[in-house]
Amino acid sequence: MKHYSEDDLTLYYYGEARGRAEVERHLQVCAACASLHREIAGTLAMIAAPEVPERGDQYGLEVWQRIRHELPEQEAPWWIALVRYDRLAFAAAAALLVMAAFVAGRLWPQPRQASAPVATETGTDAAFSSDMRRILLTSVADHLDQSERVLTDIMNAPDRGDISTEQKWADDLVDASRIYRQDAVEAGEQSVAAVLDDLERSLLEIVHSPSKVSAADLEQIRRRIDAAALLFKVRVMSDELRKREDASGAPLPRPSTRKTS
Amino acid sequence: MDATEAAAVLARARQGDSEAFRALVERHSRSVFRLAFRMTGNEQDAEDVVQESFLRAFRQLGRFESRANFGTWLYRIVANCSVDLMRSKQARHDQVRGESLDEAIELPAADVPGPERMAQSAEIQRRVQVALEGLSPLERAAFTLRHYEGRSIDEISSALGLGTSAAKHSVFRAVKKLRVALAPLRSQES
Numbered sequence: 001m002k003h004y005s006e007d008d009l010t011l012y013y014y015g016e017a018r019g020r021a022e023v024e025r026h027l028q029v030c031a032a033c034a035s036l037h038r039e040i041a042g043t044l045a046m047i048a049a050p051e052v053p054e055r056g057d058q059y060g061l062e063v064w065q066r067i068r069h070e071l072p073e074q075e076a077p078w079w080i081a082l083v084r085y086d087r088l089a090f091a092a093a094a095a096l097l098v099m100a101a102f103v104a105g106r107l108w109p110q111p112r113q114a115s116a117p118v119a120t121e122t123g124t125d126a127a128f129s130s131d132m133r134r135i136l137l138t139s140v141a142d143h144l145d146q147s148e149r150v151l152t153d154i155m156n157a158p159d160r161g162d163i164s165t166e167q168k169w170a171d172d173l174v175d176a177s178r179i180y181r182q183d184a185v186e187a188g189e190q191s192v193a194a195v196l197d198d199l200e201r202s203l204l205e206i207v208h209s210p211s212k213v214s215a216a217d218l219e220q221i222r223r224r225i226d227a228a229a230l231l232f233k234v235r236v237m238s239d240e241l242r243k244r245e246d247a248s249g250a251p252l253p254r255p256s257t258r259k260t261s
Numbered sequence: 262m263d264a265t266e267a268a269a270v271l272a273r274a275r276q277g278d279s280e281a282f283r284a285l286v287e288r289h290s291r292s293v294f295r296l297a298f299r300m301t302g303n304e305q306d307a308e309d310v311v312q313e314s315f316l317r318a319f320r321q322l323g324r325f326e327s328r329a330n331f332g333t334w335l336y337r338i339v340a341n342c343s344v345d346l347m348r349s350k351q352a353r354h355d356q357v358r359g360e361s362l363d364e365a366i367e368l369p370a371a372d373v374p375g376p377e378r379m380a381q382s383a384e385i386q387r388r389v390q391v392a393l394e395g396l397s398p399l400e401r402a403a404f405t406l407r408h409y410e411g412r413s414i415d416e417i418s419s420a421l422g423l424g425t426s427a428a429k430h431s432v433f434r435a436v437k438k439l440r441v442a443l444a445p446l447r448s449q450e451s
Contacts, residue, residue, distance in 0.1 A: 007433045014407060014432075016414055042447055043440045047389050049409045052298045059294070060287030067286070067312055072320045074277050185280065 003030065009037045013044060058174070058204060065201055133187055134245060140180050140192060141241035147173055147199055148234045154206060155222055155231065163218070164211040170203040177203060195237045198228050271331055275322045282322075286315050289332065293339050299409045300343035300402055302393060306350070314342045340402055340420045347398035385446060392442035396435050399423075403431035404439075 004012070004023060011017040027034045150169050157163055181196035202225055209217055225231060273281035290311065297310035318338050325334055393401060402421060406412040412420065418428035 006437065007429075010433055010436045011414075011429075039447065040436065040440065043443050044408065044436070046385060046443060046446060047393075047408060047439065048386075050299065050302060050386075050390075052295045053304055055291050055294055060290035063290045063311055063315065064283050064286045067315050067319075068279070068283070070316060071279060071282070072316060074320060074323050182280065 002026075004033050004036075006036060006040065009033070009040050012037070013041055056208075058207070061178075061200075061204065062208075065204070136180070136183050136187055136189075137192075137241045138245055140184065140196070141238050141245065143173070143176055143180055144195075144199075144234050144238040144241070147177070147203065148231065148238065150206070151202065151225055151231050151234065154218075155225065157213075157218065161213065162211055163206070163209065163213050167207055167209070167211060170206040174200060174203045174207060192237065192241070195233050198230055199234060202228070202230055267331075271325075274319075275325065282319055285318075285331065289335055290315075292332070293335065296336065296339050296410070297343055300340065300405050301347060302390060306346055310339060310342045310346055313346070314339045317342060337420045337422075340406065341422070344398045344402045344421065347401060351398060388443060388446055389439075392439050395442055396438055400431050400435040400438070403428055404435035407432050 004026065008017060008023070012020065012023050017023050027037055146169075150166055150173065153166050153169075154163065157166070177196050177200045181193050181200065184190075184193040184196060202221075205221055205224065209221060213221075270281045270284050274285055293314055294307055294311050297314070298304065298307035301307050301310060314335065318335055321338070325331070393404075396404065399421070403417050403423075406417045406420060407414070414425060414429050414432070417423070417432070418425045421428060421431075423431070
């Protein structure tokens with residue numbers, strides 16, 4: 001009678017053995033193999049999957065905050081090597097074409113009527129873009145004011161106490177902060193985005209601290225807010241945005257679609 | 262995020278758009294942590310693996326083929342980062358680890374806890390943990406993928422960049438070592 005090895009029976013346990021039905025029949029008639037199989041199965045059954053510590057909804061954002069300043073250079077795709085040889089020649093040819101198009105455009109006779117509608121359309125786009133920017137800046141200024149109040153509360157909270165109210169408030173502001181930061185990046189408002197980014201990190205830290213915060217934990221949060229000069233930046237940025245809002249005309253009504261608190 | 266949107270985000274990330282990569286990090290972090298924790302058995306190590314895996318993924322995004330599944334590709338990176346971390350830990354603590362394994366295998370009869378204590382699953386888990394720490398990084402990775410993650414030998418071989426036979430034998434060696442290390446528990450049970 002052919003017996004099965006430990007390796008065969010391990011594969012059988014995991015459902016990867018060839019001729020599974022044959023192994024099954026054999027185990028019914030062979031006491032030695034059945035005993036070995038019971039031993040393997042018994043050992044492996046003891047090894048339960050470890051309980052994985054829970055990670056919250058904001059975990060992805062926390063990971064991002066940890067790695068964002070360390071992102072390395074991306075390696076070029078494999079096919080880049082094939083075109084790299086001709087890259088300089090390609091760039092030179094492209095520059096030549098642009099130059100030729102420019103010269104041709106200057107020398108070629110222009111049809112005169114076509115320019116008016118284009119100018120109107122561009123003007124409309126510009127006005128629309130300007131309004132969108134004003135709405136964004138107004139919303140961000142409001143958001144910064146609310147965030148400033150949370151940060152001020154944290155800076156002035158008693159050294160050992162319950163900060164659950166501030167945490168709830170900060171939790172509401174985190175999502176809004178993130179959306180505004182993305183909008184600011186898209187609008188080319190880099191300095192606004194940078195302040196919102198710092199703010200988001202501090203808000204997250206507040207949200208993830210224990211509600212009954214110890215004096216040491218609270219001190220650590222405050223030190224980080226101080227180190228980033230966050231309250232100062234938030235105030236200055238809010239003032240600056242208000243000034244820009246005033247300079248661009250009458251203040252816009254507060255947008256109702258944004259979550260700001 | 263639907264499939265079209267996911268593909269667009271991935272395409273932007275491959276062009277070096279860090280905001281798009283951020284969306285990928287946010288989407289996959291929890292599953293990456295789960296695998297890393299199972300592979301390393303340690304929360305702090307798992308966090309290190311999560312971080313290193315995403316940095317490695319960002320660096321190598323150019324090599325990623327867009328028709329492949331990003332999750333599967335990332336899974337491989339996490340598995341390999343875990344093996345690398347376990348290897349470097351092993352190099353640092355080889356002596357200590359060796360002693361732990363010896364202790365688990367050659368536990369004197371007098372030290373074997375009584376049936377009451379053995380009934381406690383915490384004790385069993387502790388012994389299992391010690392036994393798992395006695396495996397080589399590759400054995401542990403292959404065993405984790407097979408036993409906890411339910412991956413087939415072919416999938417393990419692809420994830421760890423091994424031949425099918427090497428992947429299979431890593432699992433076999435792990436099971437053999439675990440049987441020996443956990444034998445005292447089995448004899449108490451029977």
